[in-house]
Amino acid sequence: xxxxxxxxxxxxxxxxxxxxxxxxxxxxxxxxxxxxxxxxxxxxxxxxxxxxxxxxxxxxxxxxxxxxxxxxxxxxxxxxxxxxxxxxxxxxxxxxxxxxxxxxxxxxxxxxxxxxxxxxxxxxxxxxxxxxxxxxxxxx
Numbered sequence: 001x002x003x004x005x006x007x008x009x010x011x012x013x014x015x016x017x018x019x020x021x022x023x024x025x026x027x028x029x030x031x032x033x034x035x036x037x038x039x040x041x042x043x044x045x046x047x048x049x050x051x052x053x054x055x056x057x058x059x060x061x062x063x064x065x066x067x068x069x070x071x072x073x074x075x076x077x078x079x080x081x082x083x084x085x086x087x088x089x090x091x092x093x094x095x096x097x098x099x100x101x102x103x104x105x106x107x108x109x110x111x112x113x114x115x116x117x118x119x120x121x122x123x124x125x126x127x128x129x130x131x132x133x134x135x136x137x138x139x140x
Contacts, residue, residue: 005043005053006075008114009066013040013058015111020044020054023089024077024116029053046077066112074107074115074140082106082120083128099134103127107140115140 010016020026026044033040038060043053054075079085082100089108090096097115098107103125106118 003052005055007055007057008072008075008110008112009064010056010058010110010112011062011066012111013042013056016056017042017044019092019094019110020056023092023094024085026054072114074117076117076119078119078121080121081125082118083125083131085118086131095137096134097138097140098136099131100125101127101132101134103131109138109140 008016017028021028021044026046027050029043029045029050031040031042040056040058040060042056042058044056045051045053082103082105086096086100086106086108094108096106096108098105100106100118100120104120108116108118110116
């Protein structure tokens with residue numbers, strides 16, 4: 001058995017694509033538009049692990065409420081510098097829902113409210129401000 005991808009439904013394909021590419025540094029690996037089915041699929045992979053993908057599915061004209069269901073859980077990514085990625089995401093107006101107070105773990109959400117867990121590669125970094133005293137915001 002081989003893991004292929006996790007699929008998330010999105011309303012704003014461009015905003016979520018920007019979040020994954022410019023925010024998290026993932027690379028678009030392929031894209032497919034299906035006129036008959038009225039949907040677009042866009043796949044993203046991490047530079048160091050492109051075969052394990054995240055699939056964005058955008059159903060054209062759908063009014064379905066995807067809500068913020070927590071039954072999906074989250075996507076998790078290992079990062080080289082948790083403080084740097086959180087600062088980068090903040091510079092793009094992304095809310096850091098669970099700051100990396102411990103130098104190891106943080107949570108953010110995509111424009112379509114999918115939770116993303118960020119985990120520090122290797123050992124936790126020493127606690128650092130402003131992260132060490134930053135409170136949680138919202139849910140993740």
